[in-house]
Amino acid sequence: MNGRNNSESIWRKVLIALTSSVITGVLLMLFIPSYIERNSIQPENMNNGTADAQQMDFKNMTETQPVRDNTMDLTQNGELDVTEVASKVMPSVVGISTSVVNPDNLFESNQQEAWSVGSGVIVSENGYILTNHHVVGSDPNKIIVTLANGKTINATSQWSDPTLDLAVIKINAKGLKAAALGDADRLRVGETAVAIGNPLGLQFQRTVTAGIVSAVNRTISISTDGRENYMEGLIQTDASINPGNSGGPLINSKGEVIGINTIKVTSAEGMGFAIPINITKPVITGFIDNGKYATPYMGLFAYDKVVAQYVTQDMDLSKGVYVAKVDPDSPVYKSGVRSGDIITHMGDVEVNTMMQLREEMFKCGPGSECTVTFIRDGKVRKAEFRLENRTDDGLITR
Structure with a gap:
C-alpha cells in the first residue's frame, strides 16, 4: 500500500508542475506582445534601421563618458600636436640672408660684404614676409630669401622699426602659403609653444623646437642701432631659440603665429623671447590692402x-x-x-x-x-x- 501511495503522490506533483507551466505559457503569450509594443523604438526613430540604433547607443555612451567628450572638444578647438603644428607652418617659414657693406669702405674697390642669416614668416600669398629689424638692418645691401622648397629669391625692405625690432620685406612671388596669425593677448602661461627657424645658419634651416609659454609681458634691455632700448610686453619661452632663429615664428598649439622670435638670454638656458604678433597686424593689413604702411x-x-x-x-x-x-x-x-x-x-x-x-x-x-x-x-x-x-x-x- 505504501508503494501505491508513493506512486500516486509523484504523479500528483508532476500533474501540478505541468499545469503551472501551461498557465505560465498562456500568460506570457497574452502579455509579452503588449509589453514589446509599449517599449519598442517608434517608427519615426527607425528611418535608417540599424544605423540609427547604433548612433543612438553611441550618443548614450558619450553622455556617460565625459572623457570622450573632452577629446572631441580638443579636436573641435583645433588643438594640434607638435608634428601637426610643424607640418602646418613649415611651408610659411623662410631663411633670410642679408648683406651689408661697411660704410667706411664705400669708395674702396675691394668692398667687403658682411652677411648675416636669420628667419622670417610669410604673411601674405603675394610675398610679404615678417621678420626682425636686426635681421635685415637699417640699410641692407642685398636680401635673399630661401623658401621651403629651396628656391632663392631677392627681396626688398618695405618697413622697419628698430625700437620694436620688426621689419617687413617682400619678394616677387604669388601663391605662397601665408601663416595664420593668432591672438597673443589670450596666451596662458604653461601652454604649448613651438619655434621654427634657422639656428646657426641655413645648414640647420627650419629646425623645430618646442616648449611652453614661460611668462608674458617681460621687459628686457637690448642695444638697437648702437643705443640702449627697452623691449616690453615680450613672450618668454623655453623653446630653444638660437642665433638664426631671429625673425622666425613662435606658434601655439592651433598652428597660429603668436610671436616673432627676437632674442635669448645667453647666460641662461631656456630663456628666449618673442614679440607679440598683435602689434604687427595693422602693419600687415596695411601692406596687404594698400601695398604700404605709414607708421x-x-x-x-x-x-x-x-x-x-x-x-x-x-x-x-x-x-x-x-x-x-x-x-x-x-x-x-x-x-x-x-x-x-x-x-x-x-x-x-x-x-x-x-x-x-x-x-x-x-x-x-x-x-x-x-x-x-x-x-x-x-x-x-x-x-x-x-x-x-x-x-x-x-x-x-x-
Whole structure:
C-alpha cells in the first residue's frame, strides 16, 4: 500500500508542475506582445534601421563618458600636436640672408660684404614676409630669401622699426602659403609653444623646437642701432631659440603665429623671447590692402612699471606707463603731455606697457584724432592730438 501511495503522490506533483507551466505559457503569450509594443523604438526613430540604433547607443555612451567628450572638444578647438603644428607652418617659414657693406669702405674697390642669416614668416600669398629689424638692418645691401622648397629669391625692405625690432620685406612671388596669425593677448602661461627657424645658419634651416609659454609681458634691455632700448610686453619661452632663429615664428598649439622670435638670454638656458604678433597686424593689413604702411607718430617714449623702478627709484607705479621722453616738436607735446606724466589710457583702452600703447597707436594710424588719459601730481588729465606720419623717432628712442 505504501508503494501505491508513493506512486500516486509523484504523479500528483508532476500533474501540478505541468499545469503551472501551461498557465505560465498562456500568460506570457497574452502579455509579452503588449509589453514589446509599449517599449519598442517608434517608427519615426527607425528611418535608417540599424544605423540609427547604433548612433543612438553611441550618443548614450558619450553622455556617460565625459572623457570622450573632452577629446572631441580638443579636436573641435583645433588643438594640434607638435608634428601637426610643424607640418602646418613649415611651408610659411623662410631663411633670410642679408648683406651689408661697411660704410667706411664705400669708395674702396675691394668692398667687403658682411652677411648675416636669420628667419622670417610669410604673411601674405603675394610675398610679404615678417621678420626682425636686426635681421635685415637699417640699410641692407642685398636680401635673399630661401623658401621651403629651396628656391632663392631677392627681396626688398618695405618697413622697419628698430625700437620694436620688426621689419617687413617682400619678394616677387604669388601663391605662397601665408601663416595664420593668432591672438597673443589670450596666451596662458604653461601652454604649448613651438619655434621654427634657422639656428646657426641655413645648414640647420627650419629646425623645430618646442616648449611652453614661460611668462608674458617681460621687459628686457637690448642695444638697437648702437643705443640702449627697452623691449616690453615680450613672450618668454623655453623653446630653444638660437642665433638664426631671429625673425622666425613662435606658434601655439592651433598652428597660429603668436610671436616673432627676437632674442635669448645667453647666460641662461631656456630663456628666449618673442614679440607679440598683435602689434604687427595693422602693419600687415596695411601692406596687404594698400601695398604700404605709414607708421603713426605720437612723439613720446614711456616705460612700464618694471623699467620705471630703475629710472625713478622713488616711484611706485601700479598702473599705466611712465613718460620718460617727449619730442618737443611732437603732437603729444603740443597737447600738453610732459616727461614724468603717467599715461593710463589711450582712448578707452587701458595701457600698462609701451607695447600696448604702440599697438593702440598702430591701430589708429596717421591722421587719426586720439585722446590719452594721464596722471600728473595725482590729478587725472586728458590730452587730444592728431597722430602724424613718422619719419624718424630717433630723438625719443632711449
